[in-house]
Amino acid sequence: MRKFILVLRETAHLIWRNKLWFLAPILLSLALITFLVYTLGPAAVVSFLYAGI
Numbered sequence: 489m490r491k492f493i494l495v496l497r498e499t500a501h502l503i504w505r506n507k508l509w510f511l512a513p514i515l516l517s518l519a520l521i522t523f524l525v526y527t528l529g530p531a532a533v534v535s536f537l538y539a540g541i
Contacts, residue, residue, distance in 0.1 A: 499515065524536075
């Protein structure tokens, strides 16, 4: 868990320091998809991506 927090802190620092604001929504959506795959299983997420939602 400590490494996860360190990675989040470094990512936030990268975005803030280099003003890469476009990365924030991309990384947030990737985190959401990863969470959905982990909790619901791959089949549920693939159906959402295929439908274009």
